[in-house]
Amino acid sequence: MYCLDRVPAVAASKPELRDAEPFKTVLSGNREAIAKLSMPDLEKILVATLTGMTTEEFNTEVKKWLETARDPRWKRPYTELVYQPMLEVLRHLRDNDYKTYIVTGGGQDFVRVYSEKVYGIPPEQVVGTAGATKLGYDKEGKPFLTKEPKLLLNDDKAGKPEGIHLMIGRRPYAAFGNSVGDREMLEWTGAGRGVRLKMLVLHDDANREYAYGPAEGLPDTKVGTFTEALLDEAKSKGWTVISMKNDWKQIFAFEKGGRSE
Amino acid sequence: MYCLDRVPAVAASKPELRDAEPFKTVLSGNREAIAKLSMPDLEKILVATLTGMTTEEFNTEVKKWLETARDPRWKRPYTELVYQPMLEVLRHLRDNDYKTYIVTGGGQDFVRVYSEKVYGIPPEQVVGTAGATKLGYDKEGKPFLTKEPKLLLNDDKAGKPEGIHLMIGRRPYAAFGNSVGDREMLEWTGAGRGVRLKMLVLHDDANREYAYGPAEGLPDTKVGTFTEALLDEAKSKGWTVISMKNDWKQIFAFEKGGRSE
Numbered sequence: 385m386y387c388l389d390r391v392p393a394v395a396a397s398k399p400e401l402r403d404a405e406p407f408k409t410v411l412s413g414n415r416e417a418i419a420k421l422s423m424p425d426l427e428k429i430l431v432a433t434l435t436g437m438t439t440e441e442f443n444t445e446v447k448k449w450l451e452t453a454r455d456p457r458w459k460r461p462y463t464e465l466v467y468q469p470m471l472e473v474l475r476h477l478r479d480n481d482y483k484t485y486i487v488t489g490g491g492q493d494f495v496r497v498y499s500e501k502v503y504g505i506p507p508e509q510v511v512g513t514a515g516a517t518k519l520g521y522d523k524e525g526k527p528f529l530t531k532e533p534k535l536l537l538n539d540d541k542a543g544k545p546e547g548i549h550l551m552i553g554r555r556p557y558a559a560f561g562n563s564v565g566d567r568e569m570l571e572w573t574g575a576g577r578g579v580r581l582k583m584l585v586l587h588d589d590a591n592r593e594y595a596y597g598p599a600e601g602l603p604d605t606k607v608g609t610f611t612e613a614l615l616d617e618a619k620s621k622g623w624t625v626i627s628m629k630n631d632w633k634q635i636f637a638f639e640k641g642g643r644s645e
Numbered sequence: 646m647y648c649l650d651r652v653p654a655v656a657a658s659k660p661e662l663r664d665a666e667p668f669k670t671v672l673s674g675n676r677e678a679i680a681k682l683s684m685p686d687l688e689k690i691l692v693a694t695l696t697g698m699t700t701e702e703f704n705t706e707v708k709k710w711l712e713t714a715r716d717p718r719w720k721r722p723y724t725e726l727v728y729q730p731m732l733e734v735l736r737h738l739r740d741n742d743y744k745t746y747i748v749t750g751g752g753q754d755f756v757r758v759y760s761e762k763v764y765g766i767p768p769e770q771v772v773g774t775a776g777a778t779k780l781g782y783d784k785e786g787k788p789f790l791t792k793e794p795k796l797l798l799n800d801d802k803a804g805k806p807e808g809i810h811l812m813i814g815r816r817p818y819a820a821f822g823n824s825v826g827d828r829e830m831l832e833w834t835g836a837g838r839g840v841r842l843k844m845l846v847l848h849d850d851a852n853r854e855y856a857y858g859p860a861e862g863l864p865d866t867k868v869g870t871f872t873e874a875l876l877d878e879a880k881s882k883g884w885t886v887i888s889m890k891n892d893w894k895q896i897f898a899f900e901k902g903g904r905s906e
Contacts (some may be wrong), residue, residue, distance in 0.1 A: 514811055546778050
């Protein structure tokens with residue numbers, strides 16, 4: 385959403401993009417056409433909107449966007465769409481001297497902007513998809529870092545244990561996921577010595593949040609993927625599967641007191 | 646030293662290396678010839694001894710080596726050759742709620758093995774030269790990570806601020822260095838808002854430790870490089886230069902009470 389929203393500003397500073405695809409489609413505002421963009425097209429949008437600026441310019445833009453952007457369904461800032469049980473488990477772990485991390489397929493620099501405020505997790509405890517930066521100097525000799533279009537870590541699937549090794553260098557004692565992208569991280573966690581906690585959240589509540597599978601006959605959507613194979617592996621390895629519908633009284637932190645029973 | 650010491654074991658498992666350079670020279674034990682190896686030769690040795698094994702095998706080998714290897718001059722384990730003033734400043738910073746990091750040109754996985762025991766710095770607070778890993782599975786389906794010959798971060802010079810951004814995502818409030826490889830890190834630290842501490846240790850005590858320049862007419866050796874230009878920049882930017890000879894009563898932590906005045 386951030387990248388799509390940034391396209392007009394990027395096209396304003398680079399007019400040659402206005403008539404070039406996929407930027408032309410994004411600028412048209414045609415939601416149906418935007419939803420159909422291919423993966424290489426989306427990658428072009430990521431490169432144009434997430435690289436080429438300094439790290440400080442990027443942070444400023446993300447902060448500005450987070451203040452004004454609203455989720456179209458919930459009509460709230462994205463940073464308010466945080467799960468109450470997730471906040472509770474993070475607090476519980478920290479109260480018991482665990483160090484808590486976010487390990488996300490999302491952009492590391494992006495998530496770091498709000499992780500401390502929203503989850504109580506400082507920037508250095510965010511592991512995400514990350515690109516290279518390059519040191520340069522301005523006219524006064526002041527150094528800056530420019531975000532480069534060179535991928536260092538694709539923090540999804542096998543990239544999650546690889547990213548954990550790179551950024552943390554220790555194996556987790558507990559890991560929590562909600563899609564096929566988390567399978568390898570939970571396997572890696574479970575392969576450690578002694579007791580390890582592995583949990584998966586199943587999004588099975590279309591009314592209160594979203595529902596996606598195709599596991600358990602849930603819709604096979606673009607929101608996320610939780611396959612039957614993942615559910616089978618969870619059962620065979622003793623990973624706990626949490627049903628948002630049945631196990632969570634309250635979903636979002638902004639709800640007061642959760643639903644009535 | 647670790648990589649050179651590992652060559653015999655690697656050559657034993659890969660006999661084709663025995664007669665191939667630069668391994669033949671290393672196996673000969675000819676110190677003069679080893680000292681003359683070129684950078685591409687040294688890179689071949691790094692690739693052969695630091696990649697191809699699992700992260701767990703690597704950790705085990707490093708631990709074993711650290712237990713038995715001795716520095717030829719000091720006749721002590723390398724992990725005992727730690728500076729007393731460095732331990733004191735780390736403790737002082739942590740006592741005042743700073744988070745302390747090692748940012749090293751050395752191998753990240755290597756330094757992480759002993760950083761907690763020697764410096765009180767946990768593995769996740771070590772930023773170093775780092776390569777990619779690749780997830781695989783053994784016959785029983787247990788996942789492991791293999792160290793790959795693909796460089797992700799060369800944590801030296803411009804790579805230090807780049808590595809700090811990647812691994813920490815925040816600008817340091819204090820940075821300490823001892824060679825030209827630390828220049829960009831101190832510049833990056835100093836470019837932050839408000840007060841920042843920048844310090845350089847000058848190795849100018851050949852008797853108690855080592856002396857290297859060529860700054861101040863100190864020997865231009867292979868041990869390290871502290872240039873006149875770095876000293877000039879330190880003076881012009883107000884970085885504190887610490888003379889090991891004049892400012893440190895005690896150098897190594899193993900010395901009892903330091904030298905007499």
